[in-house]
Amino acid sequence: MNKAIIKTENLTKTYGARGVKTHALKGVDMEIRKGSFSCVIGPSGHGKSTLLHLIGGLDRPTGGSVFIDGTDISALSDNKLAELRAEKIGFVFQFFNLLQNLTALENVETAMMFKKGPQKARKGKAKELLELMGLSDKADAKPSELSGGQRQRVSIARALANDPDILLMDEPTGNLDSQSEEEVLKRIFDVHKAGKTIVIVTHNNELAKKAETLFEIRDGKLCESKERHGGADEAGAPSTAHPG
DSSP states (O other): OOOEEEEEEEEEEESSSSOOOOEEEEEEEHHHHHOEEEEEEOTTSSSSSHHHHHHEEEEESSSSEEEETTTGGGOOOOHHHHHHHHEEEEEEETTTTOOOOOOOOOHHHTTTSSSOOOHHHHHHHHHHHHHHTGGGGGGTTOGGGHHHHHHHHHHHHTTTTTSSSEEEEEEETTTHHHHHHHHHHHHHHHHTTTTTTTEEEEOOOHHHHOEEEEEEEEEEEEEEEEEHHHHHHHSSSSSSOOOO
């Protein structure tokens, strides 16, 4: 069995310094295997996105620890944490977070701006990633000239720019129509099939059914986790087979 690439121990997050405090996470212990496809489900406002942000080092926990590939990122300085994020983690968000004044190609290139190497090499890598996402003909288009599904595929290409081990996705299909959602999911499954560890926060029950590991967060607690066996099927989507 693959080792855990993501691990949390007694993870807590509390907002509000004075007065009424909000306990977003309450002692979450979880492990995510390297190369796995996991989904995090649960009602809105119960801590799913907070968990994703803590795992990705976008926020700091109030208590407990987050380990990425054995490193306790909770103990890292801001600079070291930024370096780890750039090297090991790619992010995909519901509302794309693309820079509106840049082309699709330039948006992907921005993720590599702190990476050593000639600009020509970065541009070549960005073109390869857009081609992987089926967008080689949209390299010079700005986000306003792209459909929602195309914009999300650009954001996935950007997330892959530094070849991270982990992709964290917060409702990546939540803002898409059915056809665009199908195309984006196909690309996500292809990326997983290539060996990336993928963690998705989602309200999409059909997507959740395809996860190898399913975590459910309610009231800031991990109330259930389910393991499924089998890996990717012939279409590139994770197997829906249950143990036993």
